[in-house]
Amino acid sequence: MTALIGIDWGTTSFRAWRMGAGGEVLDRVGDGPGILAAAGLPGGFRQAMQDRIGSWLGTAPVIASGMITSRNGWIETAYLPLPLDAAALAANLTLHEGIHFVTGAVSDPDGPAPDVMRGEETEIIGHLSGGGGDGLFVLPGTHSKWARAEGGALTGFRTVMTGEVFGALRDHTILGRLIQPGPGSEDAFRRGVEAGRQDGALLGRIFSARTLALMDRLAPDQVADYLSGLLIGDEVAQGTRDAGGSVTIIGRGDLALRYQTAFAVLGIAARIAPPGMAQRGLWEIARMGKLA
């Protein structure tokens, strides 16, 4: 029997789960259209959802999180302030067209560097609800999120544009001209992390990706990994300056491993969370909200 249908709907991704009475996953769907693609379909978000999980609908409440509640999503909802826990997210669900939408979080809204997230808060709640404990969390991506949880609540976070900056530097600056594709070099990545952790002067360090290559001290097929290491090394060194307690990477595949390597180079043990954090967070928020 289906107890809950959960959707993690991001800018470029759609994942959904059909859950049983204990929150266990009965069925799952991935690879649906993200909000950018779905918004352009005839029938829009409703049709996109119908296409992917139509056979599930009507059997249980539906809860959704992610960029689907942003200005370009299905309905725009107001951000919630910190500290933020599952109860507060449950108390602020927005029911719209039969779907319970989980809103996002805002950090330091009146300060010099306000920040926002939609979706990652649910993944962190998923981690906490599973007994994962407080600490520092990194969700690597085009825009990485660095978040801190204390007392079972999200208490701070920052968006770090590492992935997108890497792409812009590689594709649209002189640093890209010497890059040749290669099989991937963990050694070059580690060298970059070592260089990038140095002193925070990233703008004055990245040029070394060019000079080292010009001096034949970095092979053309290693430049991209070195540059990636420079950026991630800077990100991790800055993000852990005041770190104490456990560090958890919420992410998948090569990128999560790459971050784990960077932490290791800096002498910090970081564990990669098991998969399913978004689904577990949706379950927890629905349970708190008495939907499931």
Added chain:
Amino acid sequence: MTALIGIDWGTTSFRAWRMGAGGEVLDRVGDGPGILAAAGLPGGFRQAMQDRIGSWLGTAPVIASGMITSRNGWIETAYLPLPLDAAALAANLTLHEGIHFVTGAVSDPDGPAPDVMRGEETEIIGHLSGGGGDGLFVLPGTHSKWARAEGGALTGFRTVMTGEVFGALRDHTILGRLIQPGPGSEDAFRRGVEAGRQDGALLGRIFSARTLALMDRLAPDQVADYLSGLLIGDEVAQGTRDAGGSVTIIGRGDLALRYQTAFAVLGIAARIAPPGMAQRGLWEIARMGKLA
């Protein structure tokens, strides 16, 4: 009577001076083709020079500095190590096709972040030869150079890719989507400098150019100036961490003023060098080399 002809020939610029017996400027030419453009002309560098200063040639020795001695220039010359003064540059002039070429400098060639320059060393020599004194020098540009002089010699430098990174972020990341052109906002620039000086965590700070705009705390026509301030503020804060003594900006126009403003926000008095540093440096090196 012409005593010396000097050329500052960069990647995208060509400037030349006809000098008298005391190094005074008798005539000047600007706006010639940089090496990228000149290399593609029929007749190449020789013809480009002939087109601009043909009437001067044959009357005096010719000395040239800048990227014209790089791999893509007229002749590639080896970099000289630090410390580097006018005498060392004069002792290492390369005579090729009747022109005395000033070579560039290399910093930390065997270290983790080697760096190179071609042309800026001559401008700094020009400053020093005029009695400008030692200290910290900033030559703003697509690739800014930060250099230190001690005892009349260039002792260290670093290339900081601020200008090119700004262009890549503005034109090829999400930060550019909210930018609208405007008359220029010194207030937004100053706000950016204040934010950028904070902590060196530049990758985690630039997203504020988006969130502040989304929250209507930064007008669309102020986003570019704010982002420029973030980057230059980071550059200046990092570049002056260990600074003592005088700070001199070698550059022109709005960009030099922008850097001077950034220094002022950080409480550092920086002066802008008078124009003509390249010409004076060429004269000094020629004089040391007994060409003039």
